[in-house]
Amino acid sequence: MTSQAVGDRPLRVGVVGLGWAGQSHMTAYESHPGIELVAIAGREPDLRAELGGRFNIEAAYESADSLLEHPKLDAVSVATPTFLHAPISIAALQAGLHVLCEKPLGRTAQEAASVVQAAARNDRVLDVAFNKRGRPAVIALQRLIAQGRLGRIYYGRAHWLRRAVVPPDGSWFLNQEAAGGGALVDTGVHVLDLALHVLGEPRVSSVSAVTFAELGPRGLGRRPVTLDLPRKQMMGTGFEVEDFAAGLLRFDDGGALQLECSWAAYQDSADSFGLELFGTEAGARLEIGTADPSADTLSVFGEVAGVPAKADVPRPPASTVATGSHADIVSTFVAHVTQGRPADLDLHDVLSRSSIIDACYLSGRSGQQERVVPGSELLSAG
Ligand SMILES: NC(=O)c1ccc[n+]([C@@H]2O[C@H](COP(=O)([O-])OP(=O)(O)OC[C@H]3O[C@@H](n4cnc5c(N)ncnc54)[C@H](O)[C@@H]3O)[C@@H](O)[C@H]2O)c1
The missing domain is CATH 3.30.360.10 (Dihydrodipicolinate Reductase; domain 2)
Structure with missing residues (x-):
């Protein structure tokens, strides 16, 4: 089990993607007591303004690249079209951030494997948003x-x-x-x-x-x-x-x-x-x-x-x-980041879906x- 504690302060997260999925992550983060939602990113200027106001977010960017340069982030959610899941997740992991990625992790198993490898190399948490499991x-x-x-x-x-x-x-x-x-x-x-x-x-x-x-x-x-x-x-x-x-x-x-x-x-x-x-x-x-x-x-x-x-x-x-x-998945993600990922949570299982x-x-x-x-x-x- 690797421990990823961030001390007594809230975990600072960003969300990439302003559609249904990104907004679901924002809502879940907002209601989690251990989270501070500090940045969002997406192409739509009207949604950036609306969601920035609704969730009281300090920074709203047009691209994932800009969001990843935000100095305060500990973790990001990736809720973009699928072809961007792997490149954005890998860039985030390489920047030292924990990643909660929307399903599917990649368009192909090879793409998903490249994200899993980046998580392992950078010793960061990688979770995938399979939100039906907690019912x-x-x-x-x-x-x-x-x-x-x-x-x-x-x-x-x-x-x-x-x-x-x-x-x-x-x-x-x-x-x-x-x-x-x-x-x-x-x-x-x-x-x-x-x-x-x-x-x-x-x-x-x-x-x-x-x-x-x-x-x-x-x-x-x-x-x-x-x-x-x-x-x-x-x-x-x-x-x-x-x-x-x-x-x-x-x-x-x-x-x-x-x-x-x-x-x-x-x-x-x-x-x-x-x-x-x-x-x-x-x-x-x-x-x-x-x-x-x-x-x-x-x-x-x-x-x-x-x-x-x-x-x-x-x-x-x-x-x-x-x-x-x-x-649920946000709570699980936060627990993995702050308390460590259970050893039985095998990323091979994530890859098996792909x-x-x-x-x-x-x-x-x-x-x-x-x-x-x-x-x-x-x-x-x-
Ligand atoms: N877990 C679930 O129940 C669930 C439900 C719906 C969608 N999803 C997944 O969530 C992902 C997004 O789906 P959606 O329906 O919200 O899509 P969408 O088209 O509504 O939203 C995509 C968002 O990504 C943004 N985006 C695209 N390129 C970007 C970039 N380079 N930088 C920053 N932002 C960028 C767009 O501006 C847009 O805001 C998909 O992978 C989908 O499979 C999961």
Whole structure:
């Protein structure tokens, strides 16, 4: 465990990116007693002025480069388009700052590995904003699995299927070079992270995957125009990425996980996010609601005296658990910086998400099952 205490004073942070994600980091930092939010950066002058005023921030810069020169910073959040995650995170780490980076850490596993290497070389904390992990029902499921209540889990399904959330036309999300992919690398990475996290980080050896862009390029699957939508940074005009992806992931131990995600899909539910797990002692189904963690459900299925049985698992009381929001990841980040990063928090696990996604895209193109490159291999190559 490396200790990164900053003494008795608050941790001084900056946020790069003024969109939905950057504002979520700002809100979380503002309400954390151990944080002083001192600088923000982003291209939009009106947002710089508005957010600078709202969060009472002393310095608002147009670029990440300028923010990184701010003399008072201990740490930064990186909440920019994905192609900038690695270069900005690496520059921050090299400047001696701790980094909380938005997901995905990079467009590719190699890019993500370069950030992990920079964190290790500069002995700084690097966390990635997987903010779904702290939801009470997720924590309850993770505990059941860790206690062995499901037995050996041999198969699972993980999905985040959304009916109509294609990002705005012309935004960087639809640009392959800027985003590194579509629904899979954007939202699929959340449910992939959740599945691997609750399963105790099994190693995925290979994947067979498919990607589709059937609705998005035809102008379908957009959010209703009546909604007040957050604006996105614009970059290009084409629809270059997938709006639907699915894959079968094989684990080293012989188990498997089916992964499905979409920005656009003709289905009943507007937003369906969950895990189904099949174990030798019991099965479990976790369903995650949209914004409100109290709507999440967790059920366990087994057999009592030869009769199928189902139990709805009560969630831990809200006061004893985190809420599954950016406030959680910010709290965890601050704890890592001030108290040291737990030794069992392995950055190879962070890399595994990117390696699996790389292999999914490769498999989608090749039509073959593809090997997942282990994090250790990526790091030794860099
Ligand atoms: N964890 C989550 O739940 C979650 C949710 C939404 C988005 N995200 C992630 O957050 C990131 C940002 O997404 P968003 O929707 O907020 O995007 P956005 O387009 O709304 O905002 C991007 C911001 O980055 C700024 N920016 C771009 N280049 C910059 C530079 N060189 N220096 C400083 N600022 C720069 C832009 O000015 C803009 O303010 C993405 O990686 C996305 O995947 C995560």
